[in-house]
Amino acid sequence: MVQPLRLGLAGLGTVGIGVVKIVQRHADLMTMRTGRPVVITAVSARSKGKDRGVDLSAYAWEDDPVALARRDDIDVFVEVMGGHDGAAKDATEAAIAAGKDVVTANKALLAHHGQALAEAAEAAGRVIRFEAAVAGGIPVIKSLTEGLAGNQIKRVMGVMNGTCNYILTRMQNAGLPYETVFEEARQLGYLEADPNLDVGGIDAGHKLSLLASIAFGTKVAFDHVELEGIGNVSIEDIHLADEMGYHIKLLGVAQMSGRGLEQRMTPCLVPADSPFGQLQGGTNMVMLEGDSVGQIVLRGPGAGEGPTASAVMSDVIDIARGLRLPTFGCPATQLADVCPAKSATPAPYYMRATLLDKPGALAKIATCLGDAGISIDQMRQINQQDEQDDKALVLIVTHKAAPADVAHAMSQFAATGVLVGAPVAIRIEEI
């Protein structure tokens, strides 16, 4: 008689209910695919009484997810509560200590405590799986850890926060300023309770740090992700970039070079006709680059009940099938300490500045760039008139420049005394 795989489900929100629905709807399919039934034994959430639109009466209830994690009648603890501390952490630790496998959708938890949890799990002979934590329904963890396991990974790039991509594409398509679209997104329920997790790039940074660990065999190093959110992306820059053939995306890049590990999650210009440039709305996209395979691009829904539950269930089914791997693809004790790159790889930059229309103003700007060792690929001046002044908008695309040199040039711009307002510099990623 085959033993069913018994799940303890902590969290009955968007993702948790999605998991319940798949388990209930596809019992036969999963038995066929795994050779054993997959069942939910017990569940936990904050409010027991809430109507969640599904029948939970067959499942034991636990008020405390830690108690759920320790139950004798579960094999896998499914953590879909969220939060990088508190209940999620306590219950995950308890599950491992009690000899359970863990499936989680919680990137915050793993970005902060992944190393310790992985070591504990591996010492106990248990697995922690987290496909749903990165890029929702896209099987990117599996593709990277297993599908590209014969490659030395060169680079990982991704648009991995659907809310940010929604906001940026909506700004562009509707010509609306950030604040307006942010408010729309809030009203549509697209934003986390703490919106800075989304628009500050933190959520996407968590995801990037997990991919980087697998890709490069290093310990998760979220603290070393260079983070910049989308709050300063102006509709003006979106339009001007578009005219030059670029779109602005919150783009994550992780790459390893002789200079160390580089992890960035920042707004970038990408070619409008590139796969990333064409990505609209809440869809996610990840590019994995390996030394043998070249570039693989994966695209799909990055969030939502169905897609996220699909990813959780792929982890559960792997466990039911006996497919077991270390959390980050190789034993946690063998993951290397991160040596972070001192600064990002040089890249071309888009720059925008408004100048007082005085003789020699443009020359001063060009001189700043020259002094910083930055050479100019394209430069355009657009004269503007308003009630008070004659002004000139200057757009520059540089050749490859070091970020430090760009920062230096920006500060020198300010010192010229010919600027109106603050200048802008945004990195261009040519993919």
Add this chain to the structure above:
Amino acid sequence: MVQPLRLGLAGLGTVGIGVVKIVQRHADLMTMRTGRPVVITAVSARSKGKDRGVDLSAYAWEDDPVALARRDDIDVFVEVMGGHDGAAKDATEAAIAAGKDVVTANKALLAHHGQALAEAAEAAGRVIRFEAAVAGGIPVIKSLTEGLAGNQIKRVMGVMNGTCNYILTRMQNAGLPYETVFEEARQLGYLEADPNLDVGGIDAGHKLSLLASIAFGTKVAFDHVELEGIGNVSIEDIHLADEMGYHIKLLGVAQMSGRGLEQRMTPCLVPADSPFGQLQGGTNMVMLEGDSVGQIVLRGPGAGEGPTASAVMSDVIDIARGLRLPTFGCPATQLADVCPAKSATPAPYYMRATLLDKPGALAKIATCLGDAGISIDQMRQINQQDEQDDKALVLIVTHKAAPADVAHAMSQFAATGVLVGAPVAIRIEEI
């Protein structure tokens, strides 16, 4: 002491040499990732003496791949010779009989003998893996079998023959006729020895039949794939389709409905701005649609030494890691017999016909469509003059129509007596 995983490599062509290079270059990486060394013990090819640009001196040589498959000092038989019968089949059967796991890149072999081989392997407790057989470096078998295992699969679509996509995009971009580009492709070495495997859609059809088996839990049914190659795609239709916002692709579609299993590998019009429409050159793309996850799109190199060897090695590494699954995702003995759909799902169609510019000619065409129960979405008439005659080019986009009705209308067109040459009808897939 951990045991190394020992490979017997049959085939030292493009893919085989790619495998040798990865095994030699990434010995440490693979030991780190799998916990055990992955080594090549013995190899086989036709000509022993050939200089293959890599050092093979450490490997035992077998003239006969069957003898290689039976060697005591191999654990995994890697079949990268090709061909659906003969050596590839004999050696694969011998390997299974001798208790070896098998990794193959050979879609022809599995499309023809996959069911029997899978049953034999599973009876012997062995696995057959074939990530490299479909869409080269893209981990599409893994994504479908494991990553989307929590889904009922609704549909699989793909552009999976790089040579055909190269030919079609080159025709479009350079404005060249099929024959010219076919000859170019031949000279570039892009075509199989039997080019009909590529341009006849057979190779892509093999791949589609393997995906369909996994997706729907059915026996591989290559015989039921509706196959049409690209040899009749004219540069005229490519241009006219483009003007209407479509590109022509050799597109595979597998879907299961109440009507049965539908498998098609035929030229289709797809929206120019869709992911498939934008796919240029030799790149492959596969879309997997599941009931929970929605649509996942995977894109990457579909052939070549590095990408294909990357896929072979991902299978080898899975075996080294102890990740073992039935060939088609569930036990071969449980795969259902295919009930093929009698005909393809209705779809809009693009039609082109050249008419003698006689009064009432257009009305006759419209009447044929009406009589066949096909309604017209768009219709355009372009008058043309050449030395002899006044002619009119008529372009039609229909509303959704059943393929049988389209075929009927086409035959009725011919009976009107107002046509110059043969009319064309190509299915439109709106993705």
